[in-house]
Amino acid sequence: MKIDKVDKNSPEMTGFIRWHSDAAEKIYNLAFNDLLFRAHSVHRAHFDPNAVQMSRLLSIKTGGCAEDCGYCSQSAHAPTGLKASKLMEVERVLEEARKAKAGGATRYCMGAAWRSPKDRDMEAVLAMVRGVRSLGLETCMTLGMLTPAQSDALAQAGLDYYNHNLDTSERFYGEIITTRTFADRLETLANVRDAGLKVCAGGILGMGETTDDRISMLVTLANLPVPPESVPINMLIPIPGSKLADAPPVDPIEFIRSIALARILMPASHVRLSAGRTEMSDEMQALCFFAGANSIFVGETLLTAGNPGEDKDAALFRRLGLTPMQPDVGA
Ligand code: SF4
Numbered sequence: 001m002k003i004d005k006v007d008k009n010s011p012e013m014t015g016f017i018r019w020h021s022d023a024a025e026k027i028y029n030l031a032f033n034d035l036l037f038r039a040h041s042v043h044r045a046h047f048d049p050n051a052v053q054m055s056r057l058l059s060i061k062t063g064g065c066a067e068d069c070g071y072c073s074q075s076a077h078a079p080t081g082l083k084a085s086k087l088m089e090v091e092r093v094l095e096e097a098r099k100a101k102a103g104g105a106t107r108y109c110m111g112a113a114w115r116s117p118k119d120r121d122m123e124a125v126l127a128m129v130r131g132v133r134s135l136g137l138e139t140c141m142t143l144g145m146l147t148p149a150q151s152d153a154l155a156q157a158g159l160d161y162y163n164h165n166l167d168t169s170e171r172f173y174g175e176i177i178t179t180r181t182f183a184d185r186l187e188t189l190a191n192v193r194d195a196g197l198k199v200c201a202g203g204i205l206g207m208g209e210t211t212d213d214r215i216s217m218l219v220t221l222a223n224l225p226v227p228p229e230s231v232p233i234n235m236l237i238p239i240p241g242s243k244l245a246d247a248p249p250v251d252p253i254e255f256i257r258s259i260a261l262a263r264i265l266m267p268a269s270h271v272r273l274s275a276g277r278t279e280m281s282d283e284m285q286a287l288c289f290f291a292g293a294n295s296i297f298v299g300e301t302l303l304t305a306g307n308p309g310e311d312k313d314a315a316l317f318r319r320l321g322l323t324p325m326q327p328d329v330g331a
Contacts, residue, residue, distance in 0.1 A: 019219050019265055021212075028215055028261045032253065036291055039260035042267045043292040051325040052317070053270050053295040055140065056105035058096050060128065061087045061112035067144070069167070070176045070243035071204055071236055074113040080241040087112065090124055094131045103310055104324055105298055107138040109163065109200075115179070116145040122153060129157040140200055140230075145180070145188045151195035161230060162192040163200040166220060169213035176207055176244075189224065199228040202272065205258055206236030206250040214258050222265035230295065231262055231269045235276025252284045256291050263292025270295040277308050282316055289320065 027035065043049055064084030068077040076084075097108045110128060117125060125143065132139045141154065142163035154162065166185055167173065173182040193199055201224075203217045221228055235255060238245050262271045272295035273280075273288050280288075297307055308316075317323070 019222050021216060021219050024215050024219050024222075024261060024265060025212070027264055028211070028257055032257070035257060035260050036287070039263045039291045042264050043294070046267050047294055048325070049294075050320075050322050051294065052289065052322050053107065053272075053325040054105050054298045055107040055109050055272070055295065056097075056100035056103070057109040057111060057297050058088075058093065058100075059113070060093055060110045060125075061085065061114065063113055065113035066115045067179045068177060071167075071207055071239070073239040073242060075242070078239075078242045080239055084113075087121055087124060090127045090131060093128045094135070097132045097135055097137060100298075101135055101137055103298065105137065106324065106326065107140055107161070108132045108135075109140040109142065109161075109297075111142040111163070112144070114144040116147075117143045117150060122150065126153060126157040129154060129159045133158040133160075142200075145184060146191050148191045148194065151188075151191045151197065155195040155197050159197055161198045161200045163230075163232070164188050164192065165202050165204070165232065165234075166217055167203050168207060168209050169216035170220065171216065172207075172209045172213045189228075193224075193226060198230070199224075199226070200230035200232065200272075201228040202230075202232035202234065202262075202274065204234040204236050204275075205255055206247055206276075207244055208247055211254065214254075215261065218258070218262050218265050221262075227266045227269055229269055230272060231266055232272040232274040232295075233259055233262060233293070234274040235279065237275055237279070249279070252280070256284070256287050259288045259293050260291035272296065275307075282319065285316065286320055289322065294325070 062085045063074045063082045064076050065074045066076060068075050073080040073082050100108055129139050138160045140161035140163055141159055164185060168176055170182040189199060189201060201221055205214060221231060235250055236244060236247055238247050259271060271293045273293040274297060298310055298313055
């Protein structure tokens, strides 16, 4: 297929459509320049191409998780050597959030290594949401599976986003996680959406999945009743002691193709270049931004993994002429 210009009336330029895997596969396999041109055109039609949303992630409860996600350092099932900690004090979370805001973050993401939150933890978690929001930051949480009642409580406290990644395709899911199902994931996403929260859901590349699995995961996300507002695409950071410790690295071109496909399938979503940026060159990140990524995590750690520091990101932004995107919430 040859692409000289992008049809401004095509579905991805005008709004949401339901995607079929065959159509997505054809797009994924376009000549690289054609794919990038199409993805970048979609990106420009929906966003300022030089603005990047900046999130900061804090682990509010680390390690000892009952789930067996093969990619994770925090699973109690894997001998990764990570020490488990209790839920952080609310005031400490707010202290960290103030620092994040001073460092330029506009969204504050709080993650707890739980299968699902216990009722006894909800009071503290809700206080964190209220406190962080009162600082004028967008709030996001990732706490595992949620019931409708927990989703409602978080929405009422002012939570903006709930993160719950699909991780991979339905077909490949059981190879990576056995303690819950793909359907469980979709159920929490539905609970969160029904509560009126914005959804952050994406996945991880480099876990041994096929290209079809990657495409299938993106098609599932795009075909949710409302596509996620935020789509984190992670590159696996192999964790010593985890099931995926020896997973081979993802081909950078394949990774960029996946970002481009995410942009085309979900034109109005923020596509986040998430974990794995420490392993990416500036040039690879630049191509990801061109292909439609417009969100990153800032700060030196991501839950338990490394991340480029603020100085490195500031230098990259200067080189590329990128600017931080303004948040949606008032102070
Ligand atoms: S990814 Fe989340 S749910 Fe899975 S083991 Fe790690 S902390 Fe637990």
